[in-house]
Amino acid sequence: MLTRIDHIGIACHDLDTTVEFYRATYGFEVFHTEVNEEQGVREAMLKINDTSDGGASYLQLLEPTREDSTVAKWLAKNGEGVHHIAFGTADVDADAADVRGKGVRVLYDEPRRGSMGSRITFLHPKDCHGVLTELVTSAAVESPEH
Amino acid sequence: MLTRIDHIGIACHDLDTTVEFYRATYGFEVFHTEVNEEQGVREAMLKINDTSDGGASYLQLLEPTREDSTVAKWLAKNGEGVHHIAFGTADVDADAADVRGKGVRVLYDEPRRGSMGSRITFLHPKDCHGVLTELVTSAAVESPEH
Structure with missing residues (x-):
């Protein structure tokens, strides 16, 4: 069951500049930074x-680390902006299987590593009224079945 | 001070179909519906x-009610997807003045009526790294100065 808006993923050309915009404009501080080589993002x-x-x-502010990453391609087409939205669940495996059973394309066979040790998968935006949708189970939440 | 992600605004061609997608796929239920004639959305x-x-x-799922609304024009250009993000604050007037003072274009001179009796304003996406950003004070939160 999806129980929260976990994050809004925003693609940007320059992470440091964008972080500084959010800090200076709203006072939002960085909680965590990482490089995800598999996703090709900082x-x-x-x-x-x-x-x-x-x-x-x-x-979640995202800067591509290589030109063949999905975020780099998305930025080249769309410019900076909201790239995806993510819903939090205690059991991403169960929810991914559930939505797959309803005919929504799930992009990974098995959840992959997301921010802060989370496990994530993505749903095809064409099956979600144009919204690239992520399901995420954070590392802090123990999923009883896995 | 902005203290929450208040909502994610998603533009769609057909509200009923999109509501049904979110209900059937994730179990999300409708909390409130309304027509905002000023914004030209259902x-x-x-x-x-x-x-x-x-x-x-x-x-927040948004269907345009007239072709000259900003959401209708946005849909014609972009197709369905995330239209804006909104941060909640106890005092939209103060936060709008604050970000205006930092050089971010605020689209309304005074906050206007948003969902469920809230007071809202928007920030220019070109000043916010491509993200149309809304600031909102919900009707339930009393702002001491206004």
Whole structure:
């Protein structure tokens, strides 16, 4: 079951400049940074609020690290902006199987590593009214079946 | 001060179909619907979680009601997808003045009426790294100065 807006993924050309925009404009601070080689992104997580399911909601700022990454291709086509949205769940495996069973294309056979040790998968935007949608189970949440 | 992700605004061609997608796929239920004639949209709010500032985070599904509305024009250009993101604050007037003072273009001289009796304004996406950004004070939160 999806229990929170986990994050909004925002693609940018320059992570440091964009982090500074969010800090200077709104006072949002960096909670975590990492490079995800598999996804081809350098990212910063800005924590905005805690959520009623024991998790939190973040902005995830994404800068591509290589030109063949999906985010680099997306930026070349669309320019900077909202790249995806992510819903949090205690059990990404179960929810991915559930939505796959309903005919929504799930982009990974098995969840992959996301921010801060989370496990993530993506749903095809064409099956989700144009919204690239991520499902995420954070590392802090133990999923009983896995 | 911005204290939560208030909502993600998603533009769609057909509100009923999109509401049904979110219900059938994820179990998200409609919390509120309304028509905002000024904005030229029919909308549904799907509540996803409560937030640590006493508010909540929603998906806001938006269908244009007339062809000259900003959402209709946006849909014609971009197709369905994430139209804007909104941060919640107890005092939209103060935060709008603050970001205006930092050189970000605020689209309204005074906040206007948003979903569920809230007061909202928008920031120019070109000043926000491509993200159309809304600031919102919900009707339930009393702002001491206004």
